[in-house]
Amino acid sequence: MDQHANAVILARVSSKAQEDEGYSLDSQLKLLQGYCQNKNLIVIKVFKIAETASKDQRRKTFHELLRYIAKNKVYHLTVEKTDRLTRNFRDAVAIDEWLEKNENRRLHAVKENLLLHKNARSDVKFMWNIHLSVAKKYSDNLREEAMKGWAEKLAQGWLPSSPPPGYMTITESGKRIHVPDPQTKSMMQDIFKKYLEPNHSIASIADEMRLMGITTSKGRPYFKSQVQHILTNPFYIGTNHFDGRDYPGAQEPIISKELFEKVQHKMHGGRPIVLVRHNTVLKGLIRCEDCDTLVTWQLQKGRYYGACRRRSDDCKKAKLLREDEVETVIVNMLSELVSPTQEIIEWVSDAMRRNHKEDIEERRKLAASIQMQIDRIKRMDDSLYEDKLAGEITPNQYGEKHQRFNEELANLNNKLSRLEESFTRQLERNMAILKLSQKASEIFRAKTPDQKRLIISLLFGDLTLKGGELIVTYTELTRAIAERVFNTRKIMEEE
Secondary structure (H helix, E strand, C coil), X not given: CCHHHEXXXXXXXXXXXXXXXXXXXXXXXXXXXXXXXXXXXXXXEEEEECCCCCHHHHHHHHHHHHHHHHHCCCCEEEECCHHHHCCCHHHHHHHHHHHHCCCCCEEEECCCCEEECCCCCHHHHHHHHHHHHHHHHHHHHHHHHHHHHHHHHHHCCCCCCCCCCCEEEEEECCEXXXXXXXXXXHHHHHHHHHHCCCCCCHHHHHHHHHHHCCECCCCCECCHHHHHHHHCCHHHHCEEEECCEEEECCXXXXXXXXXXXXXXXXXXXXXXXXXXXXXXXXXXXXXXXXXXXXXXXXXXXXXXXXXXXXXXXXXXXXXXXXXXXXXXXXXXXXXXXXXXXXXXXXXXXXXXXXXXXXXXXXXXXXXXXXXXXXXXXXXHHHHHHHHHHCCCCCHHHHHHHHHHHHHHHHHXXXXXXXXXXXXXXXXXXXXXXXXXXXXXXXXXXXXXXHHHHHHHHHHEEEEEEECCEEEEEECHHHHHHHHHHHHHHHHHHHC
């Protein structure tokens, strides 16, 4: 077999319009294979790029083709037209370099009657450059039109791309818009709050999202870099960040600006720590409201003293905090959670269970919404199969779309199965916090600094410094426990 007769075919359809006009993959292959047969070329491989291929997939296939023809000593590359091969000068340079390395290599653009090689005449190379320019003009025009559409969508307050987790895309009045996803909205709110807990980091939040079933559109868990991008995405507070600029968004914010800013401050506000010499209980837990900086701690004469960065006059006048005094305040507040009777604990437990039962209706709505999406995709998949049988789409097109539908179905079924688990896990967490509240004042004294910080983060809300005064607040759950315990003690004292 003459190796110099080896040929590779590249067939490509770029738009539905071209498919309708008869430029299908099958018709291109028939044309190119007939051409190779007439020229006594031996086709050893066919590369195909379907209509639905993404930009990344198209580039991947192009580079696979270049590697293949270089490695296997292919001398003939056959395409229908120049724009079937490339629409940018960077790829054209790669083709030119391939041709220049061996005078026996040929590029065949069949419909343009173009045969390009190293020693081709100047007018042939001139026509090649003209075809390249026309192809690039077509590509640039498509991008311009797309950018006009993006600009108009951004002007109307909508992001021209997929939304982050916590949102879903719907069609309203013929427009694709983003609305809170009833299934993942509350989960993402919890994710932002969890990140502020002392023991949580980007890595641990990625694990939390995986356990909650929050995944990419392809059902894969988020990487740490993706989680960091999510936590810094202003989309959650109503701002669309696109192409390096911020635009006012029309979507409903699901994260408060205050919470979002706290997350940004934790992620970017602190100075890098090279060496941690002291593991203080209260590090990273107390923020000064006057200068908006964290209280840091230093060991002096056997005691830890804390201070903010003293950027305001009120801060400069304030005394240093003593760690042991702050711990005394916390222990006293923990003692206020201890119920004098078991009835209070049972009352709170019953209230939690009642709230959990009330959530059943919300859970049912979420499950119904997911099931509707599953049924819709199944109908689309059935219709796709009918189109394949009728010959309206190629087998390759069917295979790619069918695979995408299967991935979406797997993701939705996974969410549906985790729905009950997420609600149950929240009830179990609240029950565990209730149980902890009754023993926290006792065990707090014996725990390590890391364990004490965890107790504080679970049972207390904000610890702030204002005008030199320390303000410690309970969480919503522990506040309800404290109020019930206080009222019960008051009644018992009166009796």
